[in-house]
Amino acid sequence: MMSDEMPVFGIYEKAVKPQEFEYMFADARKAGYQSFELSIDATDGRLKRLLWGKEEAAEVWRAALRQDMKILTMCLSGHKRFPLGSSDPETAEAGMKIMEKALELAGRLGVRVIQLSGFDVYDQEERTGETRKRYVEHIYEASRMAERTCVMLAIEPVEGNLLAVRDTMEVVRAVDSHCLHIYPDVANINSLGIDPIKELPFGKGHIAAVHMRDSLPGVYDATIPFGSGYLDFDGVFRKLDEIGFAGPLVVEMWNAGRPEYMEWIRQAREYMETHIRKVRRTDV
Numbered sequence: 172m173m174s175d176e177m178p179v180f181g182i183y184e185k186a187v188k189p190q191e192f193e194y195m196f197a198d199a200r201k202a203g204y205q206s207f208e209l210s211i212d213a214t215d216g217r218l219k220r221l222l223w224g225k226e227e228a229a230e231v232w233r234a235a236l237r238q239d240m241k242i243l244t245m246c247l248s249g250h251k252r253f254p255l256g257s258s259d260p261e262t263a264e265a266g267m268k269i270m271e272k273a274l275e276l277a278g279r280l281g282v283r284v285i286q287l288s289g290f291d292v293y294d295q296e297e298r299t300g301e302t303r304k305r306y307v308e309h310i311y312e313a314s315r316m317a318e319r320t321c322v323m324l325a326i327e328p329v330e331g332n333l334l335a336v337r338d339t340m341e342v343v344r345a346v347d348s349h350c351l352h353i354y355p356d357v358a359n360i361n362s363l364g365i366d367p368i369k370e371l372p373f374g375k376g377h378i379a380a381v382h383m384r385d386s387l388p389g390v391y392d393a394t395i396p397f398g399s400g401y402l403d404f405d406g407v408f409r410k411l412d413e414i415g416f417a418g419p420l421v422v423e424m425w426n427a428g429r430p431e432y433m434e435w436i437r438q439a440r441e442y443m444e445t446h447i448r449k450v451r452r453t454d455v
Contacts, residue, residue: 173216175451177444177447178418178419178420178447179205179206179241179243179418179419179420180203180205180416180420180421180422180440180443180444181204181205181206181207181208181243181380181419181420181421181422182199182202182203182204182206182207182208182417182421182422182436182440183208183210183246183382183421183422183423183424183425184208184209184210184246185210185393185424185425185426186422186423186424186425186426186432186435186436187426187432187436188190188432189200189338190428191234191309191441192231192234192235192348193234193238194274195207195439196237196240197233197238198428198433198436199238199240199436200238200239200240200431201433201437202204202436202437203437203440203441204240204422204440205241206240206241206242206243206244206421207235207240207241207242207243207402207418207420208234208242208244208245208246208286208423209244209245209246209280209282210245210246210248211245211246211247211248211249211262211269211273211276212246212248212251213249213250213251213252214246217249218249218252220251220276220292221269221272221273221275221276222272222281223276224364224420225279226414228276228279228280228308231280232279232280232281235280235454240283242280242281242282242341242387243281243282243283243284243294243380243392243419244282244284244285244286244380244419244421244425245276245277245280245282245284245285245286246274246286247269247270247271247285247286247287247288248268248288250287250290250293250387251288251290251293252293253265253266253272254266254290254292254293254306255267255291255304255305255309255310256290256291256292256298256302256304256306256307256309256340256342257292257294257296257302257304257305258296258301258302258305262295263309265304266309267309267312267313270309270313270316271316273285274316274317274320274322275320275446277320277322278320278392282322283322283323283325284322284323284324284325284380284416284419285322285323285324285325286325286326286327286354286356286382287310287313287314287324287325287326287354288326288327288329289306289308289326289328289338289339289342290327290392291303292306292308296385302324305344307342307345307346309345309350309367310324310326310351311346312340314346314348314350314351315348315412317348317350317351317399318348318349318350321350323350323351323352323423324350324351324352325351325352325353325354325379326342326343326351326352326353326354326378326383327339327353327354327355327356327359327382328353328355328356328359328360329359329406330379331366333369335360335365335373336353336355336360336373336374337370337373338369338372339355339374340353340373340374340377341354341437343377346365351375352374352377352378352379353372353377353378353379354378354380354381354382354391354433355367355370355371355372355374355378355381355382356377356381356382356423357381357382357383357402357407358382358383358384358385358386358423359386360362361380361386361401361402362386362387362388362389362390362391363398364389365406366386366408368403368410369405370412370413371407371410371414372390372410372414374414375415375416376414376415378414378416378418379418380418380419380420380421381411381416381418381419381420381421382421382422382423382424383420383421383422383423383439383443384397384402384422384424385397385398385399385400385401385402385404385441386400386401386402387400387401388401393423393424393425394424394425394426394427394429396435396436396438396439396445397439398442404443404446405446405449405450406443408443408446408447408450409450409454410455412450412451416426420437420443422440422443423432424436
């Protein structure tokens with residue numbers, strides 16, 4: 172059911188200038204966002220965040236509190252380096268250790284959703300039925316771990332593997348856990364030539380959050396200003412309302428070291444607000 176209330180707008184960490192967390196939270200708040208998506212990517216520096224002790228995590232949490240910012244989501248892309256479907260037992264075990272540590276950190280920071288990549292393996296080896304089977308088995312184990320910590324896991328459909336929402340939902344249904352859902356990126360889906368407006372209903376009731384950015388055909392570019400690509404934002408917002416989605420919309424842009432990042436992320440949030448209001452006025 173539609174509401175006049177705006178959704179929670181989140182911003183991906185890499186969309187803002189790299190600096191101390193308190194300043195990043197302050198920038199996000201100034202640009203009108205209520206939530207900050209923490210990045211745990213495959214680099215050594217960000218993977219080391221999984222080793223934060225209680226006090227280190229508490230200081231980040233307190234910095235967010237001082238800026239009236241929540242850390243509702245975590246983008247866990249470290250599995251690109253340690254994929255859960257790997258045929259190498261040590262690599263897969265390292266991936267599960269990352270999962271365990273990420274859930275522990277999420278509990279300390281108040282993270283509600285951990286986004287997982289839909290890759291069974293990345294570019295380390297060929298994808299096969301066996302890598303897919305191992306991936307699903309490890310997602311099953313991870314979901315049981317998530318149930319014990321009351322944190323939600325959400326798989327993002329990605330190129331070359333779980334391409335679309337319906338593909339990702341096959342894994343969700345196979346695992347059958349109330350802590351496993353999906354985290355679609357409408358720009359990724361769109362740039363692969365798949366219509367996100369037709370795909371989103373396949374995830375009805377299982378969409379934890381949505382990554383938002385604009386897109387161009389066949390191009391992965393996280394620096395495209397909102398409204399300058401070819402994504403049908405109005406159609407996406409209308410479909411999300413139709414299927415009853417009320418979760419966070421998280422802007423996944425990369426500032427790429429550009430000084431105008433504040434202008435970019437503010438424009439993205441304002442663009443979404445304007446078009447959500449437009450759609451809801453039209454549909455009344």
